[in-house]
Amino acid sequence: MNKPSIYHEHSPQLDTLWKKSVARIWSPDGETGWYDQSLREVMVLGTLLRKFRIEPQGVLYLGAHSGYLLWVWLLLGYRNVLMVEPQEDVFKRLATVAKATSAMAMVRDQMLDCEEPTQIHVAQCAISDHDGEADFFVMAHSMLSSLQAPNVTEFGQQRLREAMSVNERVTVPVRTLDSLLRELAEGGSDTRYNTLYLNIQGAELKALQGARQTLKHIEFIHLEVNIKERYVGAPTAEDIDTFLGELGFEPGWGMRYPTIGNGHTAYVRKR
Template identity: 25%
Template sequence: MRMSRIQARLLQAIVRPALKTNLLKHAAWRVVLKLRNEFAHAVPPVELETTFDENIRILTSLSDHIESQVFWQGFQEADEGVILLLKRFLPSDGSFIDVGANIGTFTLVAAHRAVRGQVHAFEPSAHHFARLAHNVELNDFKNVALNRKGLYDQPGEAVLFLPSQTGEMNNSGAASLYTSALEETRQVSEAVSLIRLDDYVREKSIGRVDIIKIDIEGAELKALEGARETIARFRPLVFMELDLDNLERAERSPEEVLQYWKSLNYEVSIILLTGETVPVTSPKEFGLHQNLQCRPF
């Protein structure tokens, strides 16, 4: 199916404003879902530069799950509340650490916000790192340190598993250090380097950390265990994705997540799409997927 760049531009100009109106919102969502599906199968794939969140520039592939959301909607689904909190709490001279930066949506928003600060972005995947670097360059951000590394509790080498879904919407953002026998035939793998955040902060003589965002498909606790010294020293606000399927694949539990933050005297809350937060005291309160705000008492 051939879908043109001009078609995409014209349709985007219609659906994005419609999503912001109460009258047309529901109909616009149905149209967006249809467009995302149709353009996902376009041959050749449609790739376009677009803007999001205060005219930040970004390159998007309309056959990619995350990038197509940014193109058609102007945001990535389920992360709206986290972006609102990031913009609310990151000072203009602040320091932000993006763990699992992907193509850079959080990195770009933080760099735009912390104009007198610093952003440290970590992305081990060669494909995503190249797109991340391109997007940073598109905006001429000079306050971003790019690291083609993954964060873990020990330095070393590992295998990153990336989903391969030929002929479907490709959710490349689901790349993980953990796999299962049921998925191996649908994956490709890549050797990546891992470091500890505590070592990085020490080596770079970083003297301030305001916010950390971490979304690494099940490896969050491993990375946080390698960041304990940094978190205890700077007491940053932490935004953490928690997906129970990914957590189980990593052989970790929701109880361990709460225990980790309790040991550092942090309060854990679920972030709503509105940016509001709901405190969590028991692992039974978690759904299958949510974003967490972890805030020091």
């Protein structure tokens, strides 16, 4: 019996889908910037995953904005991605990116004979410690928008104060991560997530408090921490260390930016 060929013909459709999947991320003159940011994230996150022996499975990407890191997760080997973003206009761009990238991933999976298909989900809501609705502060720089009110006095640089100015205050749906994932499971999703990435501007602790069941399956957490109280009521790094420590996590790596007032910490489940 002849063995099936391992070769596939190149599909021009892949090139078209690639362009569509990233077109909404690139700014008109910012292709180099997007590549630079993505490559840096691949290098940093990839090194941390290897260092702590984390096998990429699925990632919960909270505060996804327009999906800047979607291709980072796919390049790192994650097959399941859930992206969460509450801002309506931003979410429309995110959904477009997710749809085009899913189409490209499907072609790629077929070409590579993958047994497990890539799954990309999106949800339009904010993540906190309860289900319902809440006020959401939309900043001049939409990536800085938050459930927490900005504390502009903590910013000495004029450009940062301008970026943190509130354009509008809107009401958004709020979910706990536990209830959102439960709903997806009831809808037939069988995705597995072992990584949690939070970029939600001062609402990190509330999101973690609403994810106690989810955290039982998480091995690696990467989140933004506040050195200064950039948002009213934002948790300190020590607050998050204490909460996650009680649930079996320990900080494994971090970086701080004193002039901006924030930083990042990677937490790993104790083995």
